[in-house]
Amino acid sequence: MKLKNLLNALENLVHEYDQCWNGSDTLMYSLNSNEMSDLVTEFINRIYFISNLEDLERRVKSLSKIDCKALIQTVAIIENANPEQYPFSSDTVSNKFNPKDNIEILKEKINSIDGTEAQRGEMELSFMIDLDFEQKFIYLMMGFNTENLIFDEIIELVIQKLRMIKDEDVISLWSNLKNKYVTADSQTRFPHYKDIIPELFFSDFKSVEDLREKYAAFVCKYKPLTMRRMITSGVTLFPFGEIVGMGRILAINEQDAKVTPLSPLENLVLCLASRVMAICSQLIPHGTLKIGGAKCSLKTWDALSEGFRGLIIGGEEFRKYYDLLIKNSKKNYLHLLLFNMKRLSDYVDEYRTGKWSRVEDALWQFKLGREVIASEASASAEINEKQWQKKLSKFLIERGIFSFGRSFGRGEIDLYIDDDEDAFFIEAKIYDKKPSQNKMHQNIAQTLSYQDQLIQDGREMLSKLDKEKELRGILLILNVGDIFMNAPRKWIQGRIWILAINLGVPPSERKSNISIQESNDPDKLLDVLVNHI
Incomplete structure (x- = not known):
């Protein structure tokens, strides 16, 4: 029901x-x-x-387990480094912000919860760290110039904490950061000051450990320096995004901890x-x-x-x-x-409505994980779709998601997933050359054809689906060519999702980028835009 x-x-x-x-x-x-x-x-x-x-x-339970000792240690390091005042201005006021004002407040609040976590509610502790502590740590780090060595010291503390969480969670943190900072529209992201953040910062990495180091550098150094530049330029409103910051990470107090706030x-x-x-x-x-x-x-x-x-x-x-x-x-x-x-x-x-299902999240995790380790896995066009079907099926089963291949009528789908709320099928294709718009439309047409046939003829034969479930198709593109394929994380016309996994050459060797987007032309499903590098 x-x-x-x-x-x-x-x-x-x-x-x-x-x-x-x-x-x-x-x-x-x-x-x-x-x-x-x-x-x-x-x-x-x-x-x-x-x-x-x-x-x-x-x-919530993981977020409420707080390493107060690490938080107090970090505040002491910042205090000893003597953060400086910095100016801020707006249309109505011009003044100086003193980071030291936050030091005593932060120490008092940390000390107030140290040893009393059991008497406080989990939600209260989570709110305190994610909303209060995080803001004050950012304001403190804004009190240092680019060359200050304190950044290296604090970054190392955060890296040590990030090593306590799983690789897949680090990949999620990085993906969320890129979505909020790089791929969001100009009204909802921070400006990219190239004298603060290296130009290839978001694309040049080889391993999950690289992502830990980069994420720590962003939340401890690049974000505070960017916000300071914005404040001194008269900007008083900042884009809001659920990016896990240094306060939350430093508070981690157990292995395999969860860091994403509610x-x-x-x-x-x-x-x-x-x-x-x-x-x-x-x-x-x-x-x-x-x-x-x-x-x-x-x-x-x-x-x-x-x-x-x-x-x-x-x-x-x-x-x-x-x-x-x-x-x-x-x-x-x-x-x-x-x-x-x-x-x-x-x-x-x-x-x-605003959250992807566990199947969609798992598939996105699979994409991010494969792309991060692509250079280590020597992915090539010799790997066929059946091998990838087995890899993906194993990945999903490890996360409690049952999937299987299935023949129906005259067709065969690579993977079929019947989850609690929705049903999905996956059609995998390997691209070893730059795809044409015609080829992509052919692959999409095939996927949609399978979808229609399953809806009309195959549901009872497949798994006696709840008739109220929605059946949606996923075109999984395994891109092993020398291009980068960017497909949006969205359902096109509510029916099909193009999930592109880039397994080819590193960023420095790419010849072009291809962006796939839903078309405004009523006669076309999507547009393929090529940007030569």
């Missing part, structure tokens, strides 16, 4: 409650306890998978999920829900899986809302449940 169907069912229960049982909780529960428990179980499970609540919980929308999803569970603990006090494979006892706020213990059930937001319910005698649990589930559903819909 879709979320909207579950909400419609709950709404009917509310009408029955109001119109037939005069708002009697006792009668309503005695007659509908099993239905209520099953309905909420199904709803929360849909939320669990769509929003990947387990990963959100894991990220967005406001992710926080809302967690908050409303906790409230729904708090209401259920009163409405179905002796109920047991099975969520994500774990049996959750609402009476004891407990779960058999560690992933649910201490946050969504029994966590900070759960406890606050639970206490509010106990103190307020004039409440209607069933109506409260409906209102909160509706809001949670709306937040999740918005979250999924």
